[in-house]
Amino acid sequence: MxxxxxxxxxxxxxxxxxxxxxxxxxxxxxxxxxxxxxxxxxxxxxxxxxxxxxxxxxxxxxxxxxxxxxxxxxxxxxxxxxxxxxxxxxxxxxxxxxxxxxxxxxxxxxxxxxxxxxxxxxxxxxxxxxxxxxxxxxxxxxxxxxxxxxxxxxxxxxxxxxxxxxxxxxxxxxxxxxxxxxxxxxxxxxxxxxxxxxxxxxxxxxxxxxxxxxxxxxxxxxxxxxxxxxxxxxxxxxxxxxxxxxxxxxxxxxxxxxxxxxxxxxxxxxxxxxxxxxxxxxxxxxxxxxxxxxxxxxxxxxxxxxxxxxxxxxxxxxxxxxxxxxxQERPQVLNAADPKPFPQFSQGIVLDHVNFNYDAAKHPDSHDATLKDISFTIPYGKTTALVGRSGSGKTTITRLIDRFYDLKSGSITIDGLPIQSIDIASLRQNIAIVSQDIFIIDGSIRNNILYGRPTATDDEVWQVAKLADLDTFIQGLPDQLDTQVGERGVKLSGGQKQRLSIARALLKNAPIIILDEATASLDNQSEKAIQRALNNLLESRTSLVIAHRLSTIHDADQIIVLENGQVVEKGTHESLLKADGAYKKLYDAQFE
Missing domain, CATH: 1.20.1560.10 (ABC transporter type 1, transmembrane domain)
Structure with missing residues (x-):
């Protein structure tokens, strides 16, 4: 401290x-x-x-x-x-x-x-x-x-x-x-x-x-x-x-x-x-x-x-x-005086002239302004991808949408409702995040998947395990869903932990899904299987995808390219390649 x-x-x-x-x-x-x-x-x-x-x-x-x-x-x-x-x-x-x-x-x-x-x-x-x-x-x-x-x-x-x-x-x-x-x-x-x-x-x-x-x-x-x-x-x-x-x-x-x-x-x-x-x-x-x-x-x-x-x-x-x-510490991210429930989501998420910088005293290594005048829309039912070099502000945007931090200026609205006016618990209940940092609790596989929705049935657990390409692995274990994963999931491989976190997010069944390098720890075969499952799942949901492997976002409805906390390009995979700008440089660099 x-x-x-x-x-x-x-x-x-x-x-x-x-x-x-x-x-x-x-x-x-x-x-x-x-x-x-x-x-x-x-x-x-x-x-x-x-x-x-x-x-x-x-x-x-x-x-x-x-x-x-x-x-x-x-x-x-x-x-x-x-x-x-x-x-x-x-x-x-x-x-x-x-x-x-x-x-x-x-x-x-x-x-x-x-x-x-x-x-x-x-x-x-x-x-x-x-x-x-x-x-x-x-x-x-x-x-x-x-x-x-x-x-x-x-x-x-x-x-x-x-x-x-x-x-x-x-x-x-x-x-x-x-x-x-x-x-x-x-x-x-x-x-x-x-x-x-x-x-x-x-x-x-x-x-x-x-x-x-x-x-x-x-x-x-x-x-x-x-x-x-x-x-x-x-x-x-x-x-x-x-x-x-x-x-x-x-x-x-x-x-x-x-x-x-x-x-x-x-x-x-x-x-x-x-x-x-x-x-x-x-x-x-x-x-x-x-x-x-x-x-x-x-x-x-x-x-x-x-x-x-x-x-x-x-x-x-x-x-x-x-x-x-x-x-004596006081949280800064607080509910409004009269918080609203999460809306009947049907339009999308709009970021309008968003500016944000981390507290310099608590983040001495951060840039003065992490996000500068960010504006774009995440359409309802569509997949939006964020790409850019490390430190460009991709993960910060997702954390602002989930209200881990509050904006310095600008606004983020969901169906026209500012997120500051939405009840925090209700907001986060309707957003599922699969992060590049995998968090596994010390307990059974069942406990880890149920963390997304504790009241779910075993049938629902098996369903999301299948979608996450985890069911075959679990069925091969002597204790199956009751298998203990150990502290921080030490008994699981990196890919298995990632798939377990994906299954947990799928079980939450939220209308908004944020994937932050969600397939980063998977081999090619598992990545393809899970990508197909994710594509089927995301058809009826609004998703924001951060991807290091640009090959995984070819089918995204729109791609937002960030550099130094600013939006420098927007478009589809094909249109951005034709524009021969920042996205094409990132894409070519991966396949050289």
């Missing part, structure tokens, strides 16, 4: 982060209420236990009353049992609440990602996005845990017990309180250091994940160029950077935790010293000192718990910023 995004992705306060995460929890408030009640009981029981200890030391032992001793021990054990039961209730239902909230968040983020524009994905790294959907969301899950929710209860405990120890002995309470500013100073100093360290670690982890994703999905390229050592060295660099970042974060945490523990020990030492002094003076009992130490521990406990959670809080805050940076 952009440097600007990386700089701003950790913005946001702890309060904003908690508000964001707990908004998911409040969807099932009864779980939150149950957990708060359980934590309240736990806090009260923890408050009672020092009282029992003081009673045993100050009353039972001096009076040597074994009945009271047995009763006190039984009450202490029962309190421990009840405490254990409520700890179980709190932990179990907190897990349910946490998993529900995090699942909702992950689903929300995934659905939001899918709705973002093509432009966003062109400028984002897959490995980084995967890290945000997995590790970053997992970091937020720690915010909805028993330990984290205990912080809420501990805050009230801290206030209540602090008031109590001031009531019991204000001198010792004041002395202990003097250590709290020291803790605050240490926290303030190390908060920024730890957060920065984990921000760098998260960024380097994303780069490492992206490197893994790139290499594992391009393993054939790596092996064909013998670049295993190069890629291993590159990954080693990212992994070593992540190692150093994690060590830096760990070093800060290693310094921070002992400092906090040392300040707490100083507080206990002060209480012991003053307590011993007051016992010697007869102003305090031993049992009262033991209970007082327990209460001091209860005061220090929230501070210790918070400082222990600082590590996780800083990681969560970094992850929250990275997730927010995605949720």
């Amino acid at each position: 952009s440097n600007k995004t990386e700089k701003t992705q950790t913005d946001g306060s702890l309060l904003e982060m908690f508000r964001f995460v707990f908004s998911k929890v409040l969807k099932k408030r009864w779980l939150l209420v149950l957990n708060i009640l359980a934590l309240t009981v736990i806090t009260l029981l923890q408050f009672v236990m020092p009282q029992i200890e003081q009673f045993i030391i100050d009353k039972v032992i001096p009076q040597r009353n074994f009945q009271w001793l047995i009763l006190a021990i039984v009450i202490l054990l029962l309190t421990a049992v009840v405490l254990g039961v409520f700890n179980y209730i709190s932990t179990y239902y907190m897990t349910i609440m946490s998993q529900n909230a995090i699942t909702d968040l992950r689903n929300q983020l995934y659905e939001y990602l899918l709705k973002l524009d093509t432009t966003f994905f062109e400028s984002s790294k897959t490995g980084d996005l995967m890290t945000r959907l997995t590790s970053d969301i997992n970091n937020l899950q720690s915010l909805i845990s028993a330990n984290m929710l205990n912080m809420v209860g501990n805050l009230f405990t801290f206030i209540g017990v602090l008031a109590l120890i001031f009531y019991i002995n204000w001198q010792m309470a004041l002395a202990v309180s003097l250590t709290f500013p020291l803790m605050f100073i240490v926290y303030r100093v190390f908060r920024v250091r730890i957060r920065t360290a984990f921000m760098n670690a998260r960024r380097s982890q994303s780069r490492m994940s992206n490197q893994m994703q790139q290499t594992l999905t391009q393993i054939d390229l790596i092996k064909s160029f013998n670049s295993e050592d190069t890629e291993a060295s590159r990954f080693d660099h990212f992994a070593d950077t992540n190692r150093k970042d994690m060590i830096t974060a760990g070093r800060n945490q290693a310094i921070f935790s002992p400092l906090i523990d040392g300040i707490n020990t100083l507080g206990i030492a002060i209480v012991l010293a003053l307590g011993a002094y007051f016992i010697i003076k007869g102003q305090l009992t031993v049992g009262a000192l033991v209970a007082y130490l327990s209460y001091v521990a209860m005061v220090q406990s929230p501070i210790q718990a918070f400082t222990r959670l600082l590590n996780q809080l800083q990681q969560s805050l970094v992850s929250y910023g990275r997730i927010q940076s995605i949720l």
